[in-house]
Amino acid sequence: MFINAIASYLPEQVVTNxxxxxxxxxxxxxxxxxxxxRERRKASSEENTHTMALEAAKKITESLPYDISEVDLIVGATYTPHDxxxxxGHAxxxxxNISEIPVVTISSACSSLLNAIEIVQGYFAMNKASKALVVVSEHNTAYNNEDDTKAGHLWGDGAAVLSISKEKAGEQNWEIKDLITGGAANVGKASEGVTLKPLHRGLIMPYGKDVFINACTYMPKVSKQVMEKNRLTVEDISFVIPHQANYRITKNVxxxxxxxxxxxxxxxHYLGNTGCAGCAIAMDxxxxxxxxxxKIIVTVFGGGYSYGAMLVEI
Structure with missing residues (x-):
C-alpha cells in the first residue's frame, strides 16, 4: 500500500492557556x-467534524495523482461524530459525489487512524478496492468539559485526509511496509480511564495516570514489534510520530x-490533543x-484501550 497524497485542516481560532x-x-x-x-485550535460555531474533514478533502483533491472518481473506498475515523x-465517511x-462504493466509519478512540488504514489493507487484500481515502477528524471541543481541571485543557480540533492506493500512483509513494494494532481493554482502568458519554459529562479523563502508564507501555512495545518484524533497529528509523496526547508521554516513549x-x-505544543487526527496532521x-x-514509525494509543504502530518508508 502507498500513501500518495495527504492534506489537513485546522480551525482558525487559537485558544491559549x-x-x-x-x-x-x-x-x-x-x-x-x-x-x-501552550495552545490549541477550536472549531467555530459554524464548523464541526464533517466540515473540517471536507476542508481537508478539498486540499487533497488538488494533489491526487488520479481522478477523484477512481476512489473506490472511503474510511472515516472519529470518536467525536457530528452525526x-x-x-x-458518508459525508x-x-x-x-462518488457513487456506489464501500463507505465505513470506525472508532477506536485515538488509535482510529491506524485501524482505518488497517481496514483499507483488508479491502485491498480481498481485491474489493484499489484506491481509498482515509479521513480522520476530531471536534473535541464540542464534547469537552472545560471545567474539568484534570483534562479540560487538553483538547483541540482538526482533520486530515490520506489517499492510499494498492499500487504506486503519481510521484509521492510513501510505502506502508507494516501495520500492527491491538486492543488492551482488559488492562488497568481501560473502561474508565478516559470516556466520552454524550448523555453525561462529555469528554473526561478521571484516571489520567493509568492512561499515561499504559500509553508509555504500549506505544514503545508495539513500535519495537514492528521494527523487529522488519529486522530494523532504532538507528534505522528516521522519525517517530507518536499520538499527540501529552508531551511527557512523547518524551517517555x-x-x-x-x-x-x-x-x-x-x-x-500548539495544537493540543487532536485525537486520532493528530498523527495524520503531523505527517502533513x-x-x-x-x-x-x-523510515518512519507512527505509533498510537487510545482510550478503551487501543494501540498500534505503522512503518512507512518514504
Missing part, C-alpha cells in the same frame, strides 16, 4: 509542565525506545522534511 487560567485557575506554567500544551447516522462521499529528541515529531505538516529512504 490564558483562557484556562481565567476559567479555572490553571496557569500556563502548570499546563505546560504537565502536558507540553451518528450520516457518518463522517465525504456526498461532498465528493522516546526514552524507552532510545530515540533522540530530534527524531520525535510533535505538534501538541512535516512532509517537506521527509526524504526518500526515510
Amino acid at each position: 490564558a483562557y484556562f487560567q481565567e476559567l479555572n485557575g490553571l496557569t500556563d506554567e502548570w499546563i505546560v509542565e504537565r502536558t507540553g500544551i 451518528n447516522i450520516f457518518t463522517l 465525504l462521499q456526498h461532498a465528493l 522516546a526514552g524507552t525506545l532510545g530515540v533522540p529528541d530530534e527524531k520525535m515529531i510533535s505538534n501538541i 505538516e512535516n512532509k517537506g522534511k521527509f526524504e526518500k529512504g526515510n
Whole structure:
C-alpha cells in the first residue's frame, strides 16, 4: 500500500492557556509542565467534524495523482461524530459525489487512524478496492468539559485526509511496509480511564495516570514489534510520530525506545490533543522534511484501550 497524497485542516481560532487560567485557575506554567500544551485550535460555531474533514478533502483533491472518481473506498475515523447516522465517511462521499462504493466509519478512540488504514489493507487484500481515502477528524471541543481541571485543557480540533492506493500512483509513494494494532481493554482502568458519554459529562479523563502508564507501555512495545518484524533497529528509523496526547508521554516513549529528541515529531505544543487526527496532521505538516529512504514509525494509543504502530518508508 502507498500513501500518495495527504492534506489537513485546522480551525482558525487559537485558544491559549490564558483562557484556562481565567476559567479555572490553571496557569500556563502548570499546563505546560504537565502536558507540553501552550495552545490549541477550536472549531467555530459554524464548523464541526464533517466540515473540517471536507476542508481537508478539498486540499487533497488538488494533489491526487488520479481522478477523484477512481476512489473506490472511503474510511472515516472519529470518536467525536457530528452525526451518528450520516457518518463522517458518508459525508465525504456526498461532498465528493462518488457513487456506489464501500463507505465505513470506525472508532477506536485515538488509535482510529491506524485501524482505518488497517481496514483499507483488508479491502485491498480481498481485491474489493484499489484506491481509498482515509479521513480522520476530531471536534473535541464540542464534547469537552472545560471545567474539568484534570483534562479540560487538553483538547483541540482538526482533520486530515490520506489517499492510499494498492499500487504506486503519481510521484509521492510513501510505502506502508507494516501495520500492527491491538486492543488492551482488559488492562488497568481501560473502561474508565478516559470516556466520552454524550448523555453525561462529555469528554473526561478521571484516571489520567493509568492512561499515561499504559500509553508509555504500549506505544514503545508495539513500535519495537514492528521494527523487529522488519529486522530494523532504532538507528534505522528516521522519525517517530507518536499520538499527540501529552508531551511527557512523547518524551517517555522516546526514552524507552532510545530515540533522540530530534527524531520525535510533535505538534501538541500548539495544537493540543487532536485525537486520532493528530498523527495524520503531523505527517502533513512535516512532509517537506521527509526524504526518500526515510523510515518512519507512527505509533498510537487510545482510550478503551487501543494501540498500534505503522512503518512507512518514504
